[in-house]
Amino acid sequence: MFRLRLLASLTKTARSLVLGTACLIGLAVALAGAGRDIDNRVRAAGYEHFPKTPSGDIVLVLIDTPSIKSLGIWPWPRSRHGDLITAIDRAGARRIAVDIIFDQPSADPRQDQLFAQALAQTKADIYFAALLGNLANGEEKQEALPNATLLPYVTPVSIWVQSDDDQFHRHTSLTAPVLGQTLPMMSQALAGTHYADAGKVLIDWAYWPRSFPSISYADVLAGRFPKDFFRGKSVLIGPDAFGLGDQISVPAHKKIAGMYVQAAAAETLHAGRPIELGDWPAILTALLLVSGAMLLKPRWRYGALALSLFTFAPVQILVEHFSIIRFDIGAASLATAAALLTQAFLTMAQAMLDRITKSAEAGLPNLAAMELDERNDGVMVVVCLRNYVETTALLGFAAQGKLLNKIRDRLILAAGHERIYQIDNHSFAWRSKEDVPEVVASLEGLEALFAPGVQVEQLTVDITLNAGFCDETALSVEDALPKAVMAATNAINRGILWERYETDEDEVFWKLSILNEFEQALGRGDVWVAYQPKLDLHSNAITGAEALIRWIHPDRGFIRPDRFVRAIEDAGRIDKLTLYVLERAIADFAPLGLSVAVNLSMRMLGKNKLEAPLRDLLETYGMPAEKLTLEITESATMTDDQGMAELESLRALGILISIDDYGTGQSTLSYLKRLPASELKIDQSFVRQVLTSRSDAVLINSTIKLAHELDMRVVAEGVEDQQVLDALAGMECDIIQGYHVGRPVPLAEFVSKLPHKITSATVAKTAAPRRSSRNAA
Structure with missing residues (x-):
């Protein structure tokens, strides 16, 4: 489970993890300079495939092989260099x-004198190379200026170029120290710039060496050059023949003569000193792009990250080709690549997590997911599909996923949230934050939810289910789930819809002590009456409520009514409970002037135990008889003529009789004719499907019309939303009851939601009897 939680935590923090990885990698690479090779390769590709045309302001005079063949073996007399410079000067060089x-x-010595005389007569600015060697390797430096005979007529400049670690020459300094003097680089002299700092400049090798205007040394001496070839230009004289000078490695051009380094550097400066921004602009851009990609859905992140990754190089090439801005993309590229790899890893982790935490049949979250999402509180609920094996055998494996997903969707309605887990191939579970009464109400609505069946591949599948819950909210999933499963199994064995988990000892003790505990509960006030409001569609007002018994046990919590009422009935003690609810309901509602309905146990009829107490209660609390409705379950058998006679007497007294849960029993028209009912209550299993089941809608509509023909009003229970209410109103239903109107609540809460005309004084007024107070117990 630790590994699973670790995997889940990684996937939950995917966005932060991807962005954090990009930040760390980008920062580390930038500080370590580890992205330099990427920048070098990208720039080399740009130099090779996108060359630039030199300005033409820099002209090269080459001491090349044809010149050596023409003028003789190198070195030549220095007076010849003087003749060359004189010729170039006369041609108008700057x-x-x-x-x-x-x-x-x-x-x-005469050669130096002749050379000096030529230099003295030139009008152009003359720059001679100064010697500076071994500056970077820690050995003894070699430094020298032009000799004393020549130095007065020239400006010494440095031609020192430092190579990178891979021995390629990519940068040139602007100045260099020689014999205590700070000399400008020859590239500055050629470009006519005067930067005094010791900064470095990235040479733009898009200026190909052979693209510069050039001419052979011998051709210049012979006068074989165009008239304006040198006019106003900067002229660089240097060796180009192999063996005469250093051969230097540069990007995209292999080895070249040193003079070309000075030429390319001068052309770079001539275009404007490059603005070198380093790694950080690209890194910040990369982090912004990664952040933007994280806002997309996972399947789109790969495209966004890959697009970002492969965009850096073209952008760098284009920006550096058309401007003097230089920025490095190595760290940004590695940061983006790290984000992409991290996202891939997290995707694999998510796939692994999904495989572990989702069912194979429907892809729904399973028991592992439930344990992973564990909350340390809440009622554990389990719903078992009793006929799942037979159903899937008929449908086939391919349809299982569809069936399970549709079942889950309906369970979501009951649970009130989407965290429904498939804990095995025929069971679902969830944890509810609601109190036990609300959980019970949700479970009791399951029958109505699944009554129409589930549509799968043009087949309507009937689903039979049972539920169990464990209300020990502090238990972990591992401890609470087996208890809820056991309760659901007990519900299946008992043939009931749901069951609360209890140990065997609890069950035995409960059966032995229920009557005694019920008596104590009445005295302590643990047994109380809740009221569920009823909405009259004709007046659009709350005109009454149904009284519902509730028992909150101090140790067992909520005890569902059907359990303890059945036990009390079996023990022959139902009279006391029924009279308690009747008195409480009449006492609470008499001051309000509203109607109240109470469920009536059929075991009280026919024994002359009901009419007299009711007369007394109505008189005592001053409630008109027509404000009281007794609800009788339709499915209850009633063959006793004495019971029917007592109902007739109650009806003659003015008390209304309602047929509860209509549609679930086996009544006939003769039954409706015999029963002195004034109200018919349609069961919620039909009401909830009025919008989705044509047959249910037809039955409800016809039932309403039949009831009205028999001068009976119609109550629809289980109304959960406005759409169902509107449909029932269109069918001319009289009264609506359900969670959409209101849940069962204590009297004070019920009254607080009534219109203002029910004044606070009325609410506060106790239901004082007109005679002596009765003992409710």
Whole structure:
């Protein structure tokens, strides 16, 4: 169970877990720089597939293989470099940078003098490379400026480039220290920028080395170049032939000569110094996208997360291609990938949890789910399908799921919530927060809910069920469920709808002590009368109520009426209970001027035990006889002529007689003709299906018409909603009773809901008898 709870807790916190994982991975990768390889690969792909055209303001003069073949073996005399610079200067160049180290004097001093004379006569700005080596590897640094003969005529610049850990050159510094001086990089000189800080710039290798305007060294000396080729340009002179200089690894272009690094870096600066934002904008965007994906349904999250993941690279390439903004996506990509993997893991966890906590037949939550969702309080209720095996054998396995789902939907109506669990292939369970009387009322409504049958694949399946509950609310699911199952089994064996769990000792003790306990309950006030209001559809007002006996035992809790009333009847003590309810009802309702109905035990009829006490009660409390209705169950047999005669006497006294639960017994028209009834009460099993069962609607409509023809009013009980009420009103039903109108409640609560014309003084007035008070017990 611990593993199951852990699995459930993971799935319940799926959104937070996915977002939290993305946050942690993104933060860790950003701080560790672990996403750098992703950025390098994406940028390399962008450089390769989306090249840029250089501005043309930077021109390259190549010391290439054709020049060496034409001019002889390298190195050349320095005076020749002077001739080259003079030629370029006369062609109108703005800046001239030489990517060759001239730190040592020439073997022929005259060569340095001639070179210096050429430099002195140039109008363009001249930049010579300064030597700076081994800056990063911890060895002794090698530093040098152009030699003393040349230095007065040139500006020294650094050509040092530091490689990344993978030996690729992706960045250039803006300045570098050489012999105590802070020199700008040659790329700055070519671009004409003057950034004084020591920051780094990401070189844009979308400027392909061979895309720069270039010309061979020998062709410049020979004058073989267009007239305006150098005019107003920045010119970079450097070795391109293999073996003359360093071959440097760069993204998307393998190894190239060092001069191209300076050219690409200069072109990058020429377009504007890149604004490098680092990891955080992409990480924040990723977290926002992950958060948005978590708001979607699980099946849509994968698409949203995958789309986010595969969007980063194209966005980075496009933004960096068309602007100077640079941002890293490695950490954001890994964060999103982590979110996607976490979501996949949680989906598998949810699938595993569903397999464990849902039934195979219908996919309904099962016993494992109930234990997982355990609440430590509530009445445990179990409903067993008694004919499930025979039903599924006829339907086939394929239809079981549909049948069980439809049964569950109806049980939801009874339970009042959707947490219904299928604890085995023919039983359902739930925990109710309601008090036992409300639970009992819900269970008593099951017969009506399932009376029309369940429609499955064009077949109407009759469902027979029994229920049991355990009202020891503090018990866990593991302890309460077997007790509720045992109660349901007892209900099946006893042939009753529901049963409350009791131990065998409790049952024996109860049977032995019920009469004594009932006497004590009357004295303590544990037995009391609840009133369920009745709505008169003609006046649209509450005109009366039905009196219902209730017993709340101090130890056993709610005891259903049919259980203790039956025991009292069997013991021959029903007279006392009936008279108690009659007196309480008459005493409570006489001051209100409303009608009240009381269920009458047939065992009291025909013995002259009822008429005289009723006369006395009505006179004592001043209630008109027509305000009292005695309800007689239709299914009760009544062959005793003396009983019928006593009913006639009561009716002659003015007391109304009602046939209760009409439609569930075996009455005939001759029975209705003999019984002096003034009211007919339609059973709730028909009323609740009036909207869904055509036959029930026809029976109710015809019953109402028949009753009216016999000068009887009609009461419909079990009305649960406005739609049923409206349907009955359309059939000209007279009185409505049910939870939609009101539940059975104590007198004070009943009175509090009456119209204001029932004043507080009337309510407070005790039902004082006109003669001496009677002893209710």
